[in-house]
Amino acid sequence: MRRLIESEFKKIFFLKSSKVYIFVLIVLSLALGLAFSLTTNVTQGKTITELSSMDVLSANMLGTDLANIMLIIFTAVSVSKEFSTRLINVSLAIIPDRRKFFIGKLITFFLLSAAISIVVVLLSYLASRMILTANNMPEVSLQDFTVRRFVLGVMVMPVFYTIITAAAVFLFNGSAGAITFSLGIMILPALVKMFSNTVQRILLPIFPQSAIHSLSGAVKKDSVESLGVIASICLLLIWIAVTSIAANIKFQKQDI
Amino acid sequence: MIEIKNVTKVFKDITAVDNLSLVIRPGVVTGFLGPNGAGKSTTMKMILRLTRPTRGEIRIGGKKYKDLKNPVSKIGALIDGDTVNPKFTARQHLELIATASGLPAKRVEEVLKKSGLEKAKNKQIGEFSLGMKQRLGIAAALMGDPETVILDEPFNGLDVDGIHWLRNLAKELAEKGKAVLVSSHLMSEIQAIAERIIVLAQGRLIADMTIEEMSGRSLSAYVKVRSENNKQLKSLLEKSGALIKFVSDKELHVHKLDMKQIGITAKENNLAIYELTKVEPSLEELFIELTEGKADYASA
Numbered sequence: 001m002r003r004l005i006e007s008e009f010k011k012i013f014f015l016k017s018s019k020v021y022i023f024v025l026i027v028l029s030l031a032l033g034l035a036f037s038l039t040t041n042v043t044q045g046k047t048i049t050e051l052s053s054m055d056v057l058s059a060n061m062l063g064t065d066l067a068n069i070m071l072i073i074f075t076a077v078s079v080s081k082e083f084s085t086r087l088i089n090v091s092l093a094i095i096p097d098r099r100k101f102f103i104g105k106l107i108t109f110f111l112l113s114a115a116i117s118i119v120v121v122l123l124s125y126l127a128s129r130m131i132l133t134a135n136n137m138p139e140v141s142l143q144d145f146t147v148r149r150f151v152l153g154v155m156v157m158p159v160f161y162t163i164i165t166a167a168a169v170f171l172f173n174g175s176a177g178a179i180t181f182s183l184g185i186m187i188l189p190a191l192v193k194m195f196s197n198t199v200q201r202i203l204l205p206i207f208p209q210s211a212i213h214s215l216s217g218a219v220k221k222d223s224v225e226s227l228g229v230i231a232s233i234c235l236l237l238i239w240i241a242v243t244s245i246a247a248n249i250k251f252q253k254q255d256i
Numbered sequence: 257m258i259e260i261k262n263v264t265k266v267f268k269d270i271t272a273v274d275n276l277s278l279v280i281r282p283g284v285v286t287g288f289l290g291p292n293g294a295g296k297s298t299t300m301k302m303i304l305r306l307t308r309p310t311r312g313e314i315r316i317g318g319k320k321y322k323d324l325k326n327p328v329s330k331i332g333a334l335i336d337g338d339t340v341n342p343k344f345t346a347r348q349h350l351e352l353i354a355t356a357s358g359l360p361a362k363r364v365e366e367v368l369k370k371s372g373l374e375k376a377k378n379k380q381i382g383e384f385s386l387g388m389k390q391r392l393g394i395a396a397a398l399m400g401d402p403e404t405v406i407l408d409e410p411f412n413g414l415d416v417d418g419i420h421w422l423r424n425l426a427k428e429l430a431e432k433g434k435a436v437l438v439s440s441h442l443m444s445e446i447q448a449i450a451e452r453i454i455v456l457a458q459g460r461l462i463a464d465m466t467i468e469e470m471s472g473r474s475l476s477a478y479v480k481v482r483s484e485n486n487k488q489l490k491s492l493l494e495k496s497g498a499l500i501k502f503v504s505d506k507e508l509h510v511h512k513l514d515m516k517q518i519g520i521t522a523k524e525n526n527l528a529i530y531e532l533t534k535v536e537p538s539l540e541e542l543f544i545e546l547t548e549g550k551a552d553y554a555s556a
Contacts, residue, residue: 007356011341014348081341089339090396093304093331094356096322255267256306 001104004095008108011087012078025070026120033063033124037131053132053140057147058218060128061154067120068158072182075109075165076175083174088256102248106166113162117155125151146217153216156236160208161186163240170247185209185239189225200224211235257282257435258303258331258404263312265298265459272298274459275312280404280437285430287450287539288439291547295459296439297335300408304333316404328357328400334393334407342382346373346392349381353399363399371395372421386413394422404435411442423449443540453539457547467539476537476545479515481508482530483522492521507531 012018037059041047048056082088082105095101125142132139140147161182168178189209192200201224204210210225211232219225227235258280265273273295280286290296301307303314305321314321316330324330340349350364368377371391376384381392390413397405410422426449429436440446446453453470455463463470478501483489486508490500493510496517502509510518515532522529537545 003356003358007352010348010352010355014352015341015343017343085341086336086339087341089304089306089335090353091356092306093333093335094328094353096305096324096327098322253308255308256301 001100001107004100004104005108005111008104009112011082012108012112018074018078021070021074022116025067025074025116026123028070029063029067029120030123030127031063032066033060034127034131036060036062037128048131049135049137053128053138054146054150056132056137057125057128057140057150060124060131061121061150063124064117064120064154064157067116068161068186069183071113071116071158071162072165072179073175075113075162076169076178076182079105079109079166079169080175080178083169086256092256098252099248102167102170102244102251105170106163106244109162109166110159113159114155117158120158121151121155149215149217151216153212153214153218156215157212160212160236160240164208164243167240167243167247170251171243197224206235208236208239257317258437259315260299260303261313261315263299263302263309263314265295265302265307266310271459273302273309273456276456276459276461277312278454278461278464280435281452282403282435283430283433284452285426285436285438285450286452286454287446288437288454288456289443289446289539289543290439290456290462293458294456294547296456297408298459299456300333300335300406300437300439303406304331304335306335326357326400328353328359328402330400330402331404331406332397332400332402333405334390334397334410336408337386337389337393337412340381340389340392342380344381345378346381346384346395347377349392350396350399353396357400359399367395367398370398372418387415387418390414391418394425402434404437405429407436407438409440410438411440411445419445443538443543447539455543455547462547467542470542476541478509478511478535479513479518480531480533480535481510481518482506483508484528484530488525489522489527492525492527493518496521509535 036043037048037056040051040059082091091101092098129139142148142151165178165182168181169175172178172181185208189204189207192203204224205227210227213219213225214227214232215229260276260278263273263276264271276295276299288296298307302309303321316324321327347364347368350367351361354361354364368374371394373388373391373395376388381389384392390410394407394410397407411419414422423445426436426438438446438450447467450467452466453463454461481489486503486505490503490508493513494500496513498513499511500508501511515534518532519529
C-alpha cells in the first residue's frame with residue numbers, strides 16, 4: 001500500500017500544473033480570508049474593532065471554503081484523469097486488486113487534503129492573530145478550547161469533501177458527476193433552509209454540513225443542525241462509507 | 257503459462273468471446289490473429305482482468321491475476337500505446353510503474369535504453385509520435401522482466417527500425433523462455449516472428465497450431481508439377497487421392513499429395529518430371545482461408 005500511495009503522489013506532483021494549482025489554492029484561500037476580515041465594515045456594517053476576536057478568526061477562516069471548492073475540483077479532475085487518459089489500464093495491470101487501488105487513491109487524497117487543510121487553516125489562524133495584534137484586540141489562542149474546536153472543525157471540511165469527491169469519481173465515472181455530487185451535498189442544506197421548520201428538522205441533520213458546523217462549534221445548541229461530537233463524526237464517516245462502498249462496488253464490476 | 261478455460265465474454269447482446277480455451281506456452285512467440293471484432297483485445301484484457309469474463313476462468317501459473325503477488329514479474333502488457341498521461345515524460349511514466357511495483361529506479365534507465373527512448377526520456381509523451389508511444393508501451397511491459405509479454409498491435413506506427421527492433425525483441429524474449437503473445441493485422445510481421453498461431457473469429461477459436469501445421473492443412477498449399485505428360489500424370493495422381501485444381505499443358509497444381517508420393521507415382525509410370533515445387537500459402541492466405549465468412553466487419 002505504501003508503494004501505491006507513493007506512486008499516486010508522484011502522479012500528482014510530476015505535473016507542474018498540480019503544484020501551481022495547489023500553491024494558488026493556498027494563496028487565494030488566505031487572501032480571501034484576509035479580504036473578508038478586512039472588509040467587515042462593508043460586509044457586516046461593523047469596523048473590525050467592533051467585532052469579537054472570534055468573529056475576526058471566523059472571517060479569516062472563510063478562505064477555507066474556497067480551498068474546499070478548489071480541492072473538490074482538483075480531486076475530481078486528478079482522479080478522473082486516470083480514466084480519461086486510460087492510464088487506469090496500466091495502473092490496474094500493476095495493482096490488479098481494485099479494492100486496494102481504490103483505497104490507495106482515497107488515502108492519497110486524504111493525506112493531500114489534510115496537509116493542504118492544515119496549511120490553509122494555520123495560515124489563516126496566524127493571519128487572524130496578526131490582524132488582532134495590529135488592532136490591539138484580545139488574542140485568540142489554540143489553548144482556548146473554543147478556538148481549538150473551531151480550528152479543528154474547519155480543518156475537517158476540505159478533508160471530508162475531498163474523500164467524498166475522490167470516491168464519487170469512481171461512482172459517477174468522471175469529474176462532472178463527482179463535482180456535482182460534492183457541491184450538491186454542500187449546497188443543498190442552503191436550499192433546505194428555504195423550507196418549513198419541520199422539513200429542516202428532518203433533512204438538515206443528515207447533511208455533512210451539520211456535522212462539520214457542530215464539530216467546529218459554529219452552530220448554536222438549539223439549532224436543528226446541532227449534533228454531538230460523536231454523532232457528527234459518525235455522520236461524516238457514514239457519508240464516506242456509503243459513497244465509498246457504492247463506488248467500490250461499481251469499480252469492481254466495471255470493464256475498463 | 258497462461259491457461260484460458262471456457263471463457264465467454266458477453267457485452268449486452270454481443271458475444272465478444274465465445275467459450276474460448278487455450279494455453280499460452282513459454283519459450284514461443286504466439287501470433288494472435290483474427291478479423292476486427294474477433295475478440296483478440298477482449299481476450300487480452302481479460303487475461304489482465306481489465307475486463308471480467310462472463311463465464312470461465314483464466315489462470316496465470318495456476319493463479320488468478322488479481323491473486324498474483326508481483327504481477328509485473330508475471331505479465332507485462334501493451335494493450336494500447338495511448339494509455340498514458342500525455343503530460344508525463346517517458347521517464348516519469350516508467351518511474352510510476354517502478355514505484356508502484358517496487359522495482360529499482362535503475363530499471364527505468366535500463367528499459368529506456370532497451371526501447372531506444374533514452375534521448376526522449378525527458379520529453380512529454382504528448383509530443384511523441386505513435387511509434388514512440390508504442391516503444392514506450394513496450395518498455396512499460398518489459399519493466400518487471402515478466403514471464404509473459406502480451407503485445408496488442410505493437411507494430412502500429414513503428415518505423416522500419418522499430419519493426420526490426422520489435423522482431424528481434426520478440427524472438428529474444430522467446431529464446432529466454434518467455435511466453436510472447438502478439439496480435440497484429442500485419443500478417444507478414446506475425447509470419448516473421450511467430451512459431452505458433454492462434455486464430456479467432458467471431459469470438460471463437462478457429463485455429464491453434466504451428467504455421468507448418470496450418471500450411472499442411474491448407475487448401476492453398478499445393479505442389480507445382482511439370483512433367484512430360486501432364487494429362488496422364490493428372491489421372492494417375494487423382495487415383496492416388498490427389499486433388500488437381502489447375503491443369504495446363506505446362507503445369508499441374510496438386511493438392512493433398514506430397515512431393516515424394518508424386519515423384520514415386522511418376523517414376524512407377526515412367527514419366528519424366530521436369531519440376532516439383534512446393535508452394536506454401538502466405539499467412540495472409542491462410543488467414544483468409546480460415547476466416548472466410550467469419551468476419552463481423554468486412555468491406556463490401
